[in-house]
Amino acid sequence: MLDRLNVRAAIVSIVFLTVLLGTWELANQPPEQTEALTEYEMLMGGSAPQARVPNPSEIGLLAIEELSDPFYDKGPNDKGIGLQLMYSLYRVLSGYFLAALVAIPVGFLIGMSPLMQKALDPFIQVLKPISPLAWMPLALFILKDSEISSIFVIFICSIWPMLINTAFGVSSVKKDYLNVARTHELGRIKTAFLVVLPAAAPTILTGMRISIGIAWLVIVAAEMLVGGTGVGYYVWNEWNNLDLTSVVFSILMIGFIGMLLDLSLAKATKMVQYVE
């Protein structure tokens, strides 16, 4: 039954995709040449009279070309999409794991101590709504390095969902589980690791999943701003080159990697899920 549903869903998906790409392809043909090429145009090799959004077929051809050699490096302005994605992933993951290293212990503290919750709440409420890119100038000035600054921006944007979810998960561990720990004379550390952490793990992982999504959103913008390497820079660079085919292709790649990141966190969440 489920299999049949999956098959049917896949068929509908493919139909939608074909209709979408077909319409796009057909509606987006270059206009017929009505006049003969001017001398200038002939000198320029008969270029298209007007810039157009690329057709799916063109994007497909470029994708095959790019993905057959994704890691080439021909200088600062010509690197393979794979290489650019690796730069972005490296920044996202380092900022993200640094954030986890801070957010989970602090979230534990907030979740376990009502005092800390009240004391730290104003800071979180003010800092949380700040757009991560607003930190960029300050980060560049203090850290004096665009690479570390973009990692910092990822750090600051992924810390909040993890912090808030950890604090919430820890503070809402069922009293029964804590009573089990108390009647078995578990110490604070043992209670934290044997009872609170596994009980709160699904909530914590949900926060981590939200964070990785936000981090991947922010890295593109951050790299457009600082430039140099990464998929955000790649998109902006191709825009400057007026290579819209590469722009669309890289947009799709950003989506694809984002999906993989989300799926892996979803899988991790499933692993710590428990049924009461």
Added chain:
Amino acid sequence: MSSYLLTAENLSKVYPGPKGGEPLTVFDGVNFGVNKGEFVCVIGHSGCGKSTILNILAGLDDATTGAVIMDGKEVAGPSLDRGVVFQNYSLLPWISVFKNISFAVKSRWPKWSKDEVYEHTMKYIEMVGLKGVEHRKPSQLSGGMRQRVSIARAFAIQPKLLLLDEPFGALDALTRGMIQEELIKVWEKTNQTVIMITHDVDEAILLSDRIFLMTNGPHASIAESVMIDIPRHRDRTEIIHHDHYYPIRNHVVDFLVKRSKELNDTGIEQQGQEQAFHYPPEVNPATGQVTEVKIDTDPSQVDDTRIANLR
């Protein structure tokens, strides 16, 4: 010193009222003693503070006044000396049945080797008839099986006192009967001291040596301690044919239906008078004998120790 393993002396629980309102005294003047190896049931209507008393005995809750003394020491906080079986089983859902018990065994005997922990854990899993499902998660078990795990966990740490908070309240009648028999078997093997809260009169008569009858709240207290002198080993199907069964049952039911309220009304009138500081009289409904039990410590002194301890 009394010969009791555990005594509760002048316990009360008062919750502060809503702003400007009267504070709520759930129970006060609760005194009792429990002998080693004894099985005691506490029966009373909802809201008389039975569960609160059990939590105070466990060390999970604090009494407003009075103290619980076990083995000559005041109970302050939870301890492995007092095992608890909660009504909702309170198993950790992310680990297996085996681990739910073995973590308790490990915390009881931290120096034990892996093999010792394994053997001890398996012994209690077998005792409650759960061999073969020890690797399942609690969510994969029925309610009755979960409560057996909880009972095995509590017995496995071999506490000096076992506290059961309506352990069979959430089970259907058939499962309940089966687990009662399991409980009798395990109890007879271990000779554990048990205090159990229940709503079920037949269950209380089947299991206990004495039944504490509580008056209704607020200002609830233990009115009587009913002796169950039906010889062991007791069997669910045979116990009802014993001569003493119906006198006891009628006495308890009569108490719950009528006297628990009447006594509470007179109790409130007597408030502030010298009625608090004695153990509940021991009643044998079959013979009609009523024995007053005198307290052998001065309750005012107990209060002082408690205050001293609080400092």
